[in-house]
Amino acid sequence: MEVSVGDVVMPGDTVKDITTITKKETIILGPGLRREADTVYAYKAGVLKKTEPAVYYVDSYQKRYVPNRGEHVVGIVTQKGGDIFKVDIGASEQASLSYLAFEGATKKNRPDIQVGDLVFAKLLVASKDMEPELVCVDSHGKEKKLGILSSEGMLFSCSLSLIRKILNHNSPLFNMLAHSQAFEVAAGMNGRVWVKARTIQETIAIATAILAAEYAPLSGIKKLCSDIEKTLLLTQSGNVD
Amino acid sequence: MSANKTKLSKSILEMKFMKRTKEKVEKQQFQEEGEEYFGNELTERMKKDSERFIIEPSYIFCEKLIDGRVSFQGMNPEIERLMEEEQKNECVKAKEKEETDISDEQMAQNWKNYRKMTKTERRYEKSLEKQNNDIEPLSKKPKFLKPQY
Incomplete structure (x- = not known):
């Protein structure tokens, strides 16, 4: 089946935009796309995306990490x-x-x-x-x-798409969380995240926030952060009592 | 193909004046042998290879992802220093872009025009000079003037 940018693609689909473009322009094929002569096939299931100038890739949900150079x-x-x-x-x-x-x-x-x-x-x-x-x-x-x-942090795993979501340069998650608490994160492209904050509660809160961000839209992240902040304050005051 | 072409005999190629041709023939032969040897390893795909595509297997480039190491509010000063440096570098880059209020394309266009102008101007000037020379030729050959102290 022929697909274009923004469509859901399945492995084996051909990308219509690229086959019809006759302009002499170098096209960059990101993950999920491969070339057979002059036709481009998808080999992952997901959403076909394009970024300027001519970068095509398949945005897919994945848990298994496949190593790539430089990551x-x-x-x-x-x-x-x-x-x-x-x-x-x-x-x-x-x-x-x-x-x-x-x-x-x-x-x-x-x-x-x-x-x-x-x-x-x-x-x-x-x-x-x-x-x-x-x-x-x-x-x-x-x-x-x-x-x-350091061994004082906490490690957890998540899907590869979540890693891409939180590491996107437009993602507000880390900056929002940083308003209220100090923390340190090491997020690997292999779906493993290491978190360290001042207390155990705070560390867990950060980890929860990251995991919850997977299904939150970009606009909902602010609310999510404030919710976590509130809960954290409540539990901390509970500990003091 | 080679069957149609008349081949130069070995004895002729050995002659002194046929040195260059001999080299050429040998090179051609080598090429043919190579193609015969590796021909079956060339796949259809390799033959159709075009330079239109660049394969980029990582999402980092496609989605402009940041390095996954961040620290906030003094949790790890070393990392924060590096982050600040990066931000500064980006700011400088952005500023540099802003400072030039003439884009690269405009500049190129301008230079093109400038070059054209100078060419025509040069021609124009040349013609002017000629005319001037025609109208009032120098009356005298300039003499050497002795410097006065």
Whole structure:
């Protein structure tokens, strides 16, 4: 079936807009679309979207993470031994993380990482035939936002579409929540979110807010945040009594 | 195809003046051999490959997602410093865009016109010069003037 932007697409559908465009313009095919000669087929079910200038992709609901190069993920260290750590990132295979891929790490000065630790890392290699490889430094050898996540936080999983929703640069969720409380978040593209706030109650509140945002429209997020704020205040006053 | 073409014999190619042709023939032969060898590995899809499409497997580019590491109200000063820096950089970029009240396209158009103008002007000037020369040619060849101290 032929589909156009904004339609619900199923795997196998051809994208009408692209086949009819004759303009010599480079088209970027995002996730969910693949090309066979000059026809473009969808291979995921979802809504076909287009962003300017000519970026087409399928916005789909998905829980299974498929690694992509350059994405940030939250992983759990599962194995330690030799030169690499094995890290579970929720993909079909465990990723490897070299002990040298940390800021300031040398052969003598190894990073202090135990099995079970959480790391926020970047995917350096992500190919369908190979084991994914992580790094915790940028190209200048600086840690920046990557690295080990402290054990005081809380980790939970959610769908990949929710991650995309909260990480969208137009998403008001984090800024709204920041009005009332201090918190820290590491959200990986693999559907894992690590949250840390001052108290356990606050941490749970943030986590709830993020999970509740999945089904809230953009306009409803403000109400959602204020609701959570109110409940938090009530429980805190209850604890004091 | 090669059957139709008359092939140069080996002995002719060995001659000194046939050096260049020999090189050419060898190159062609090499190409043909390569095509024969790898021809069956070329799929239909590879032949139809066009440069119109770029495949981008990540949502980060498509939806302009931010890095997933944020901190607010002093929870992690290091992260907040980085976030601030990023914001500053963005502001600077936006300002730079604002400062130029003539867009790049306008500028390009302008330059095009300017170039055209100069060309025509040059021609015009040249013709003027000619005319001037015709009307009042220099009466005397300029003499060397001795500098006075």
